[in-house]
Amino acid sequence: MKSLVSKIESNLPQLSEAERRIGEYIIERPDAVPHMTTKELSEKSGVSEASIIRFCKSIGMGSFKTFKLALLKDVTLMDTNLTDFSVLQQKDSPYDLFHKIIHVNKSAIESCADSMDRKELAKAVEALKEAEKLVFFGVGGSSTAAVDAQYKFTKLGYHSITSLDFHYMLSLIPHLTEKDVFVAISTSGKTKDVLELSRFAKKRGAKVIALTNINKSPLYKEADIRLCTPNVEQDFRIGSISSRMTQLTVIDTLYMSMFHHIGEKVVQKYYDARKEMESLRR
């Protein structure tokens, strides 16, 4: 049995101008179409709504709705890896953007699997297991990951520190020892603040874990342990919205691994914290 998309593809030559335009759009973005209305699809493919209906009939579907359902079924089974698309188009509505972002973020997380080195990950987990203090540092977009990590590891009972303030960090690092871990977060691996603090921490004897894009950046080279995130595409104008997702996925992994390790010991404390929270009704 032929898939609906390939059926459209093979019917393309027989279709009229307007219908072919529709078909081409559908082939391009089959995953997006089931969520659309005739109006949207007509705008996207540059034809009238009436033509959409005619198109559906042409390829043997009773109605636009039936067609959408059939297409969704098709796409679900196909499990196609959709390739790229440009994030910004002038006519995009917020809802369009929303779906694009879902797609982009999903793919970003998916590609995490490619860039991660399993040995480095194991080393990172070992280092964390033995760590006394954990220091996270990232600036700009990477501060999100630092804040998140700090919160999570505090929940696990770690002495876990982060700050956005370079000078605060500067005053903190002299107190680090070989038992401590400094997690440097920088997508590019070139951020000067992050590099300087990493070097300083390393000089103090702390283990430096770099959470950075997979490339041979200074941070990558200088770190003791490298947790690499994929080189997700980024729009030069807006920066990457997705690199943060990849960083957080790695943080989640570290968190879950540590939870796994010390897990049962802290469960009771989680309960206590939650119960206390409830009694304070917060």
Next chain:
Amino acid sequence: MKSLVSKIESNLPQLSEAERRIGEYIIERPDAVPHMTTKELSEKSGVSEASIIRFCKSIGMGSFKTFKLALLKDVTLMDTNLTDFSVLQQKDSPYDLFHKIIHVNKSAIESCADSMDRKELAKAVEALKEAEKLVFFGVGGSSTAAVDAQYKFTKLGYHSITSLDFHYMLSLIPHLTEKDVFVAISTSGKTKDVLELSRFAKKRGAKVIALTNINKSPLYKEADIRLCTPNVEQDFRIGSISSRMTQLTVIDTLYMSMFHHIGEKVVQKYYDARKEMESLRR
């Protein structure tokens, strides 16, 4: 990831009479439902059309249409039968966990599409367009999203504020006016700190946008605009690692929409900021 049908099944006891009737019918004939209209389904299950809509919202879907699409996907996949998995198993290596987390986070982002209401999203974007000050507030795991949002909107040139400190926020809110927007972030929608500040902000006349799970929580009810995230499963011991991903996806959407709106005006400023950063070699 639980299937939608089994999710409905387990939610059944919590639903009201009419909604339970609907749920029971869906469990009985899940394959038939995607092709039905609200009218048909209401007749089959012996309730009103309005209840159908309410049912969809109750189980975490933005609309009847998205529900049908999700159900179809579910039914389609049921044949190919992907089994779910529990996140924690004793033998899991960090690398195993990593892959599981990739999977879980991906699914969480994917299911964002189901819970988002397109009208509410449009309303949120409109509100942001006209806003003077933006205030973000979230505690615990939700603070990540607040921090991220604050950073992003500052980059866009907004007067954008967040803090983890309840008392700081308390002193800030009296200065809000009708022109300002307060974005309340709480997965459960019940966090007392968030609720109290939202109410206060609303009393001051600010527009309150809730970024919360789709459920009928106090925050959901009281907000002017509701941006709903899906009810991702969470381990009672570790809390949800994924709800943050869904929140960030919504933040990304708002950010991109605003960028889209005021976009070209700020591009030059982005360049300036980057050039300055480079000249400072940071």
Next chain:
DNA sequence: TGCAGAATGAAATTAAATTTCGTAATATGA
């Protein structure tokens, strides 16, 4: 050149989804 016939989109119509609103039932609390 002018006519038949196909292709197309704008506007009208029909159908479906969603919201609003009033009522009844049930919980809450003084």
Next chain:
DNA sequence: TCATATTACGAAATTTAATTTCATTCTGCA
């Protein structure tokens, strides 16, 4: 116990989407 919320629900109104109708344009051919 009685007043007061709160909740659940369906009927009707409204909004939104799908489909049909119909006028216009284009194309090929006598």
